[in-house]
Amino acid sequence: MKLVTYRRGERTSIGKVVGDQVLDLPASDAGLPSTMMELLAAGSEALKRAQAISPGQGIAYPLAEVRLLAPVPNPRKFLAIGMNYRKHVEEALRAGMKVPEVQIWFNKQVTCVNGPTGDVHMPRVSDQLDYEVELCVVIGQRCRHVSAANARQVIAGYMVCNDVTVRDWQLRSPTMTIGKSFDTSGPTGPWIVTDDEVLDPHALNMRMYINDELRQQESTAGMVYNIYQQIEHLSAAFTLEPGDLIATGTPSGVGIAMQPARFLKVGDVMRAEIDGIGQIENRVVAEPENI
Numbered sequence: 001m002k003l004v005t006y007r008r009g010e011r012t013s014i015g016k017v018v019g020d021q022v023l024d025l026p027a028s029d030a031g032l033p034s035t036m037m038e039l040l041a042a043g044s045e046a047l048k049r050a051q052a053i054s055p056g057q058g059i060a061y062p063l064a065e066v067r068l069l070a071p072v073p074n075p076r077k078f079l080a081i082g083m084n085y086r087k088h089v090e091e092a093l094r095a096g097m098k099v100p101e102v103q104i105w106f107n108k109q110v111t112c113v114n115g116p117t118g119d120v121h122m123p124r125v126s127d128q129l130d131y132e133v134e135l136c137v138v139i140g141q142r143c144r145h146v147s148a149a150n151a152r153q154v155i156a157g158y159m160v161c162n163d164v165t166v167r168d169w170q171l172r173s174p175t176m177t178i179g180k181s182f183d184t185s186g187p188t189g190p191w192i193v194t195d196d197e198v199l200d201p202h203a204l205n206m207r208m209y210i211n212d213e214l215r216q217q218e219s220t221a222g223m224v225y226n227i228y229q230q231i232e233h234l235s236a237a238f239t240l241e242p243g244d245l246i247a248t249g250t251p252s253g254v255g256i257a258m259q260p261a262r263f264l265k266v267g268d269v270m271r272a273e274i275d276g277i278g279q280i281e282n283r284v285v286a287e288p289e290n291i
Contacts, residue, residue, distance in 0.1 A: 084249025116189030
């Protein structure tokens with residue numbers, strides 16, 4: 001399934017995309033929750049009920065008439081791994097950056113969450129805005145001490161993510177959190193593709209275009225630590241919960257590593273694509289004065 005959070009008029013709801021339609025899940029089955037977090041927390045039986053709704057049975061709207069929002073608008077955690085693609089490590093070394101010898105993790109504060117078409121703000125305090133296409137994993141069940149061998153069992157599905165980064169603020173702090181967490185810097189979507197529809201999450205081609213110029217291109221096979229190793233590592237430290245997001249790393253081609261560096265500017269359009277998952281497209285705009 002392709003699970004979405006969407007807005008139609010003044011109403012926000014959840015649904016699944018079938019062809020060019022969105023089937024509203026709670027309107028089609030009163031027994032289903034009305035938010036994505038609640039649906040994921042309800043577990044496999046709720047997802048089976050959602051799967052069983054057909055276009056002829058449910059309440060449906062044309063996809064073109066709704067606005068897709070971040071599929072998980074309010075995750076408890078938004079975790080991201082740094083330096084997790086071999087070629088990205090190589091370009092970081094060339095740029096003089098220190099490369100860790102273990103999995104390195106940081107938080108993106110959840111207030112950064114943005115939708116698949118939402119504007120990304122150019123910070124007033126920096127001109128070093130950068131892009132990072134990533135595969136985002138959505139956790140589907142509460143879990144702790146999950147082995148790599150069993151990790152796929154706790155995955156609800158996958159999204160496209162753009163780990164937008166304010167580089168100078170990132171580099172000022174060893175945790176990187178502030179530079180990774182500016183408001184609007186976490187576009188995700190356009191939907192959650194459930195795990196059963198993805199044959200191998202480590203064989204997906206990713207691309208990032210800036211104004212239609214290809215900047216990043218690599219397969220998820222290029223990860224240093226695969227998704228299951230990441231889940232094993234994280235769940236050894238703390239409980240993962242339904243709706244938690246894990247950004248699994250970006251490949252080479254980021255703006256800061258270019259010679260000279262090529263940062264984003266107002267008016268630029270970022271299009272992040274992952275085969276079999278979808279694409280998100282976000283424009284850089286000046287940060288509004290009324291924030």
